């Protein structure tokens with residue numbers, strides 16, 4: 616199977632320092648949902664891996680997060696795309712979990728779910744911790760310059776095999792070109 620793993624905030628939708636706490640606050644970035652649809656139509660399975668510490672912080676509850684993700688699924692489906700699964704870490708930074716990126720726990724969960732090796736699986740993020748989790752799990756990390764991406768690139772220290780592109784739309788162009 617062809618699997619791709621996407622971070623959510625700053626890759627698919629606008630990120631917010633105040634957290635995305637409601638369906639109304641979840642707003643897709645230009646071209647990102649169309650890019651997901653192109654992946655689906657080219658036979659790629661799309662999974663999302665997202666830190667959602669807003670749950671642990673009490674900023675929103677699971678029902679609200681489900682409503683946010685229902686909106687995501689609906690908007691992707693309207694364009695002919697599909698997000699197969701959303702993996703999330705509900706913990707805070709001090710909870711000592713193994714799933715919060717930069718740790719690779721969610722990536723390992725994804726590998727188990729699909730029963731595949733993550734070697735070379737493209738994984739797209741806008742923050743260093745996304746790239747670190749991806750690299751640790753054996754994925755190929757891609758940095759997009761949306762969301763925190765410009766800041767992440769400027770700070771440096773990226774995993775050695777990180778590929779950089781403007782946004783998810785360009786990433787998908789390059790990925791499909793290489794097939």
Ligand SMILES: [Mg+2]
Pocket residue numbers: 622623624625626630740741742762
């Ligand atoms: Mg992000």
Ligand SMILES: [Zn+2]
Pocket residue numbers: 704705706712713714715
């Ligand atoms: Zn966690």
